Amino acid sequence: MRFVINGLKYDTENMEKVANVKKWYESRSQLIKAIYNNAKVGTIHDCELWKSKKGNWLLTHTEDYATKVGEAITEEEAKSLLMRYAPDDYEKRFEEIPEA
DSSP: OEEEETTEEEEGGGSEEEEEEEEEEEOOOHHHHHHTTTOOOEEEEEEEEEEOTTSOEEEEEEETTTEEEEEEEOHHHHHHHHHHHOHHHHHHHTOOOOOO
């Protein structure tokens, strides 16, 4: 998959897939917003987290069963997602998570 985000090309063919994670996205549907009286309504998507050779992070998921979506994210958000959904991968890349 290829995406151009903020003037940078993200090509998953040339990136390292780091982990499968999940992320909540707010609905953009005007109908859904009307039904729920403009409340924040959304859904959790199964996502793939990628890292480029230059250290940039990309989150991808599928919407509406066919549309591929890519979102550039910060390293801090990537760390947060890894800590929550793939703690072993977090520890391999960054640091050991302290015992409780």
